[in-house]
Amino acid sequence: MPLSPLVASLKMLLHLCVSALYSLGNALSKLIWIKGARDGGTSPAQWVDRNGQQAMTPTSVNYHFTRKCNYKCGFCFHTAKTSFVLPLDEAKRGLKLLKESGMEKINFSGGEPFIHDKGDFLGQLVQFCKQDLQLPSVSIVSNGSLIKEKWFQKYGVYLDILAVSCDSFDEATNQLIGRTQGRKSHIEGLFKIRTWCQQYRVAFKINSVINTFNVDEDMTESIAELGPVRWKVFQCLLIDGENAGESALREAERFVVSDQQFQEFLSRHSGVSCLVPESNEKMRNSYLILDEYMRFLDCREGRKDPSKSILDVGVKEAIRFSGFDENMFLMRGGKYLWSKADMKLEW
Template identity: 80%
Template sequence: MQLSSVVTSPKLLLQLCISTVQCFLSSVFSKVRYWTTGACKGTSSALSPVDNKLDQKEIQNATIPTSVNYHFTRKCNYKCGFCFHTAKTSFVLPLEEAKRGLKLLKESGMEKINFSGGEPFLHDKGEFLGKLVQFCKQDLQLPSVSIVSNGSMIKEKWFQKYGDYLDILAVSCDSFDEETNQLIGRAQGRKSHLDCLYKIRNWCQQYKVAFKINSVINTFNVDEDMVESITQLAPCRWKVFQCLLIDGENAGEKALREAERFIISDQQFQEFLDRHSSVSCLVPESNEKMRNSYLILDEYMRFLDCREGRKDPSKSILDVGVKDAICFSGFDEKMFFKRGGKYLWSKADMKLEW
């Protein structure tokens, strides 16, 4: 359209002015929303995309955080292709701030804390993790303190110093074939992941820590028979997960991983479970059971809502408290109990033969 035709048409000129003003206001509001939601890198108070104004009744009736998974670091020395909590930042809360958050959780009803990552033993060579474990058991008197690790960074001296304060140590192992672990990314160089697994199993027995194995079933291991190896290792629980896609983590344009090639069907997952039905310690978790049945805290102590297939953060419990933040967690408490999330999780109650 020529300029003369615009000038000679007051109606078109008015529409152009309105459009320009709308674009300007949209840009301003977008920036204001960005800064007020704490979305800039390094803050601990980013909001969920949903409205953050809560009804007082909703806060009072908020879910009790019986069992919480605290991913205090995203850094990891492995590169598992399906990882759904990837190394987007290197941020870790100061120790005293992390302790303050854990105390708030205990005061809100937390009975079990699980430390994860990333790789939790990577930060400060495991000392940061050890101090949190000791604090939760000794100071907070939590019934259950557990860790999920890939096992590669664990040393015996850690058990000597902190083993008394730990109830459960879960080591992630997706295959009992070294080549398969390499293909998955469950490895560091040519170091044997399985050697670490068996060594940690022995340390757990020696230092009286309940030993657990977590396996993610995917296209690379779905046809494997693990019965003999699991029976030999005899973990107290063998958690078997169906490979899960989370937008922004292991799927989508902004993801650090591309996990689509690892995904298996519900039928394939069920066939794997059927093949291992003789293993008494097996605890299966399909995508349906897993997605919303965990209370997940990220490195800023924000609850992560996975209902939309991504991880939308609440405000940090350090800023607004547990009851306010947990309302945005998307937590499905019924599914938590249905999948067996509550069990005998104190090693004192497990009556294990050491």
């Protein structure tokens, strides 16, 4: 056989082999995607889509449905640029889309989420997620100042975790930070809410942002007295356009602590078993954050770049622009026993 026909035959054979391998790979990726879907989100195979591309699952989502707040914490990185809040039915539609895409945990935050609960907006969302969507975990992060016992009486049964933000156990320090309103004692309110959580069977958690005003404080005894299931300790983080930069409503640079200062704070509290530390490195890309329009926020470049809303393009398309790092999410302990039914707490 002459050389040129031989080369042509080899090229044709190679082309057929490549086509066959491509078809086989495409078929396998579809089977893997189907298996992941049938497994209800428990299989790692769900992270591969029909085209063999990595597809992210919104296992744990933080929904900042409002930017309004009655506190003025100087380091806040979700400032009140708008008072927009989705209509209740639209918020429920988005939450249902997230559940259908694999969400297991929803965390309602702000702003201050209880600032909009005069019409039971937050309570209805909590009940919907637990009762209708049957999510394993429903949680709230609040400053605690607006929570009433009657809310627990009505909605406590549907809530797994309530996290209350407390940056200091010294009232004067809270005043300097802005973690206060008028003459009300933030610390007294914290203890009162802890009691309600025990009474109405809600897991109690504390969040603290470590900054220049509290970095030298020893909170060991107070945390032990309160006994939270988790004490999340954050390093103060700058986000351009939110709490830093020319267009920011706050200037948080004066609150920032160095990595060494943050580590010294952690070392001082190393004996606190419920402590969960989160440095800037761990925090920046390891959260799936939805804003008030249900857009994922990408913080990789030190700012919050929004995707399109999941209400307009769906979860699968929007999440591609979230900047979410699943490995860092797992590394920081983002997946834990987050249903109060599994915590085996002594009420």
